[in-house]
Each structure stands twice: as structure tokens, then as C-alpha cells.
Amino acid sequence: MRGYAVSLLRRMLETYSPTGRESELAELLAREMEALGYDDIKVDEVGNVVARVGQGRPRVLLCGHMDTVPGKIRVREVDGKLYGRGAVDAKSALATLILSCSRAAELGISGEALVACVVDEEGASKGVRHLMKTLPEIDYAIFGEPSGADSVTIAYKGSLTLSLAIRGKGGHSSAPWAHPNPLEKALEIWLRIKEARLGEERESRFESVSKALLSLKSYSRGNSIPHLCRMRLNIRFPPSEKPSSLLQRVEAVLEEAGKGLDDLSVEWIVEELVEGYVCPRNSPLIRAFIRAILDIFGKPARLVRKTGTADLNILATRFRIPMVAYGPGSSSLDHTPFEHLSIEEYLKAIDVCTNALTTLLS
Numbered sequence: 597m598r599g600y601a602v603s604l605l606r607r608m609l610e611t612y613s614p615t616g617r618e619s620e621l622a623e624l625l626a627r628e629m630e631a632l633g634y635d636d637i638k639v640d641e642v643g644n645v646v647a648r649v650g651q652g653r654p655r656v657l658l659c660g661h662m663d664t665v666p667g668k669i670r671v672r673e674v675d676g677k678l679y680g681r682g683a684v685d686a687k688s689a690l691a692t693l694i695l696s697c698s699r700a701a702e703l704g705i706s707g708e709a710l711v712a713c714v715v716d717e718e719g720a721s722k723g724v725r726h727l728m729k730t731l732p733e734i735d736y737a738i739f740g741e742p743s744g745a746d747s748v749t750i751a752y753k754g755s756l757t758l759s760l761a762i763r764g765k766g767g768h769s770s771a772p773w774a775h776p777n778p779l780e781k782a783l784e785i786w787l788r789i790k791e792a793r794l795g796e797e798r799e800s801r802f803e804s805v806s807k808a809l810l811s812l813k814s815y816s817r818g819n820s821i822p823h824l825c826r827m828r829l830n831i832r833f834p835p836s837e838k839p840s841s842l843l844q845r846v847e848a849v850l851e852e853a854g855k856g857l858d859d860l861s862v863e864w865i866v867e868e869l870v871e872g873y874v875c876p877r878n879s880p881l882i883r884a885f886i887r888a889i890l891d892i893f894g895k896p897a898r899l900v901r902k903t904g905t906a907d908l909n910i911l912a913t914r915f916r917i918p919m920v921a922y923g924p925g926s927s928s929l930d931h932t933p934f935e936h937l938s939i940e941e942y943l944k945a946i947d948v949c950t951n952a953l954t955t956l957l958s
Contacts, residue, residue: 689923
């Protein structure tokens with residue numbers, strides 16, 4: 597199994613699959629899953645690969661994404677580490693799910709495990725959005741994301757992304773007092789959002805609301821004051837915050853900033869609003885991973901809360917069930933030009949996930 601596990605991951609890394617170009621990897625994984633004994637293998641309308649082992653309940657979903665951010669990294673093995681785009685985010689986690697599910701089935705499970713290799717996680721998450729419409733009822737979900745093989749991610753923050761347009765009439769830059777400037781207004785709005793108290797002020801970064809300016813672009817010609825400025829903002833918030841309440845507070849700041857303007861208008865749209873998620877610590881799913889990590893590593897598991905957001909958050913809008921994210925590697929290497937992971941850690945992650953699955957589906 598060791599040689600095959602490393603070979604599978606290496607072939608996955610050698611198959612370049614940035615968002616929108618996952619089809620070649622999907623074909624590879626469908627073939628491999630057939631050889632591993634999976635049933636009902638199919639590629640759905642958006643390009644997800646879905647297959648199962650076992651049948652009945654409980655039913656657990658194992659979901660990982662095939663796409664990566666753009667940018668090739670030469671696949672190579674150096675000092676026990678495997679380099680390549682997706683080595684951490686998140687092809688090693690996807691391979692872990694596929695192989696551990698196959699091994700658990702060989703050992704004997706009671707219930708059903710569905711494996712979904714989805715597209716577009718680094719984009720608009722159309723893969724998981726389509727998947728959640730077609731899934732049967734499930735009892736647990738495991739998402740393939742880097743947590744470290746001795747850790748399991750039990751919580752993610754929610755996310756609000758806004759796109760703003762500040763419009764004016766423009767004018768000559770030699771008379772700035774005569775022409776309201778959309779770019780200056782955009783900067784003022786960003787500072788208002790940045791300084792606004794949108795949630796409880798806490799020391800924990802996970803429990804706090806964070807704000808990020810994603811882009812700022814103005815439109816003008818020559819020595820002209822801009823007639824238009826576009827801005828994108830992202831706000832992350834803990835599971836304790838209700839998305840609708842947070843949005844109301846943000847919009848109140850924007851409405852106040854737009855009052856009494858002459859020759860300027862402020863408009864915005866919500867690109868994304870997804871709530872945070874935290875898995876109950878006493879759930880059988882977390883207990884299964886705690887036991888598995890103790891068995892394999894001989895030490896207590898780390899329970900991780902991430903300040904990011906994942907496909908898990910989207911699935912949580914339909915299924916109110918225990919969910920975690922698990923996979924080898926350090927998320928500090930996500931999207932970097934030196935993405936790599938330890939082969940030994942990858943192999944131990946397969947052992948942990950196999951152990952957890954057999955406990956959960958015993």
C-alpha cells in the first residue's frame with residue numbers, strides 16, 4: 597500500500613488541475629477508484645467524481661477538491677518530502693480520503709461511505725454546491741483539507757464578501773475642490789469599515805471579526821479625477837455571529853457613509869455570505885479522530901479552529917450534521933511556490949483516517 601499511495605499522489609500532482617481544468621484528474625481518479633473496488637462511480641454534470649463503498653446507514657461523506665490555484669511546481673521527491681502544486685492544498689488530503697475509505701471497506705464497515713472529488717473549490721465552489729443538491733441524507737462529513745496528520749479541524753469562520761462601486765462625474769485634476777473624488781470616498785469607506793465595531797472585541801482571532809481590503813481600482817483618463825472606483829472587501833466572522841445581523845451592521849456603516857453626497861453615489865452587492873461552523877466536541881466523528889490520532893501518534897489530537905472558510909461551510913447550509921476537515925501538511929504552505937509535504941506524514945494520515953472510519957462505521 598505504501599508504494600501505491602505514494603505513486604497515486606505523485607500522479608495526481610503531475611496532473612495539472614487549476615480551477616476550471618480538472619477533467620484530466622477526474623478521469624485519473626475515476627480509473628483508480630474503479631481499480632480500488634469502489635461502486636457506482638460517476639462524473640456528474642459539473643465534473644465532480646462521486647463513488648461509494650458499502651451501503652446503508654450511517655452514511656459518511658468524504659469530500660476533497662481536485663482543483664488548485666494556478667502555477668506549476670516541478671514534482672519531485674527530496675529528503676522524504678514530495679513537492680508539487682496541490683501537495684498540501686489539497687491533493688494529499690484527497691488521496692488520503694480515497695485510500696483510507698478503500699482500506700476501511702476491506703477491513704469491514706457497517707454503513708456507507710461516499711467519496712466526492714469536487715471541482716472549483718478555489719473558485720466559486722460550484723462543485724460542492726451541485727453536490728449538495730444531489731446527495732442523499734448523510735450523517736457525517738469529512739473534508740480533505742490540510743490540518744496536519746496529528747490534528748483535526750473542527751471549526752471554520754464565516755465569510756462576507758462585498759463589491760462596491762462609487763460613482764462620480766469626474767473632472768480636471770487641477771481643480772480637485774470642484775469635483776468629488778470616488779477614489780477618496782472609497783478609501784474613507786474602507787477606513788470606516790476597518791474601524792467599525794462589527795462584533796465582540798476578543799483576544800482570540802477565531803472569535804473576532806476581521807476585515808480585509810481585497811482590491812481597489814479607479815477609472816480615469818489623463819489628468820482627470822476618477823469618475824468610478826470599484827472596491828472589494830472581505831469580512832470573516834466566528835460561528836457565534838449570525839450572518840444576517842453582521843450584514844445589517846455592515847450595511848448600516850455603508851448607508852451612513854453614503855448620506856448627503858453631492859455628485860457621488862455608493863452602491864454595493866453581496867458576492868458571498870456563508871455562516872461559520874463548529875462541530876460539537878462530543879460528536880462520534882470527533883471522538884473517532886481523537887482515538888485514531890492517539891492510536892497512531894501516541895499523543896492527544898490537536899483540535900484546530902481555522903480563520904478561513906471552506907466548502908464545509910457551504911454544505912453546512914443544508915446538512916446540520918457533525919463535520920470536520922482532515923489532511924496532512926501545513927496550511928502555511930497553501931498557494932506558495934514551495935508547496936510540499938512529508939511522505940511519512942501523508943502515510944500516517946491514511947492510517948489515522950482509516951482508523952477513524954472503521955470506528956465510525958463499525
